[in-house]
Amino acid sequence: MARYLVTGATGFLGRHLVTxxxxxxxxxxxxxxHDEPSLASLGVVVRRGDVLDAGSxxxxxxGCEGLFHCAGKVSRKPEDAEELRRLHVEGTKITLDACKEAGVRKVVHASTSGTVAVSEDPEHVGSEEDETPLGLISRWPxxxxxxxxxxxxxxxxxxGAFSVVSVNPTLLLGPGDVRGSSVEDVRLFLExxxxxxxxxxxxxVDARDAAEGMRLAMEKGEGGQRYLLSAINLTLRAFFERLERASGVKAPWLPTPRVPLLARRGAEMLGRVSSRLGLDVAVDPVSLDMAQYYWYVDATRAETVLGFQVRDPQKTLADTVEDLRERGVVWPASSWAAPS
Structure with missing residues (x-):
């Protein structure tokens, strides 16, 4: 068995990876x-430090053979752009360089499918070899x-000296997202x-399955390559319909315009109207802009090379809903519903 360093071990993906x-x-x-008694109680060796501090x-x-670099922050707020750059870009450079100096031989870096698999074409399914859609990605910090x-x-x-593998999961769902970094849209649906x-x-993809994919990437992943992890591709209407079956909460029915500019302006207008009426509607232009595109993924490489497998996606949705309700995260639903 091996000794591995994990950054971001208290996060959604990191916690499942540690397990x-x-x-x-x-x-x-x-x-x-910070000190993390919950990790220490599992037998994890907790070291105080920061990915921006090379010495720590x-x-x-x-003494570690490999590094799983999962540290990061999920935010759609434009004002967080500089913090995201420092944490993700500078933090990655500092962490990997320090680990190489310490004798680590292999790294599995937690990226995202959004670095390659996003398109205006509903027929396009992204693969690891696709060109990066810079025109889209550059808009989202x-x-x-x-x-x-x-x-x-x-x-x-x-x-042969310092192997780096990128693992690129899609939207992470499932139980255990205590910070709401990935399952926030499910919570908003339930409310x-x-x-x-x-x-x-x-x-x-289920975060538990993505964690297994990362572990497999350390064992079998080829250095210099990326591996996309996904369980299912769905239109947002189909996704909401599946959430309705999993939760019993009625799915929204009103479509937004396909034209991204009109959608963004509609979000801004709806936000102003709802504020005046005292309604709590979670709409922001960045999220709605992103939701006009298609984030479909082909996970064949991970399945073939790593042996990556996923559970029933409907089970993931059911577990996500159950976890949110059991933790008391979901507030009573408001009055949005389809007309009778």
Whole structure:
């Protein structure tokens, strides 16, 4: 068994990854900014530090064979652009360089499918070899920062000396997202705060399966390559219909215009109207803009090379809903519903 350093171990994906590694008999060292008794209670070695502090990373990495770099932040707010750049891009450079100095031999870097798999074409299904859609990604600070972080990570790959693999999961769902970084849209659906159906499509994967995919990438992944992880591709209407079956909450029915500019202006107008009427509607122009596109993914490479497998996507949705309700995250639903 091996000793691995994990950054972002307290996050949604990182926590499931730690569980998977421990279950397979590996020793885990977690780089954390604070003491984490819940991790220590599992037998994880917790080291205080930060991905922007090379010394703390290097100290934590001593004796580790591999690094799982999962540290990051999910935000759609334009004002977070600089923080996202520093954490994702500079943090990746600092962390990987420090680990290389400490003798780490292989890195699995947690990226996102959004660095390659987003399109205006509903028939397009992204693969690892697609060209990066820079015209789209450059508009969204989160995906822009993740793209540059992924590039920085793969640039550090040295065949036979320092192997770097990129793992690119789609939207992460499932239980355990205590920070609401990935399942926020499901919460908003359950509270009926999404009054309209965007015209685009998404792809999602269970965070537990994505964690397994990362573990497999450490064992079998080829350095210098990326691996897309996905369970299913759905239009947003089909996604909401599946959520309705999983939760019993009525799905929104009103479509938004396919033209992104009109959708953004509609979101702004709806936000102003709802504010005046005292309604709580979670609509922001950036999210609605992103929802006009298609984020479809082909996970064949991960399935073939890594042996990546997924559970029933409907089970993932049911577990997500159950977890949100059990943790008391969901407030009573408002009055958005289809007309009778």
């Amino acid at each position: 998977s590694l421990l279950r397979h008999g590996h020793e885990v060292v977690a780089l954390c900014r 990373v290097r100290d934590a990495a001593v 989160y995906y822009r920062s993740k793209l540059f972080a992924e590039q920085a990570a793969l640039e550090r790959h040295v065949e 009926r705060k999404i009054p309209a159906v965007p015209a685009g499509g998404l792809s999602f």
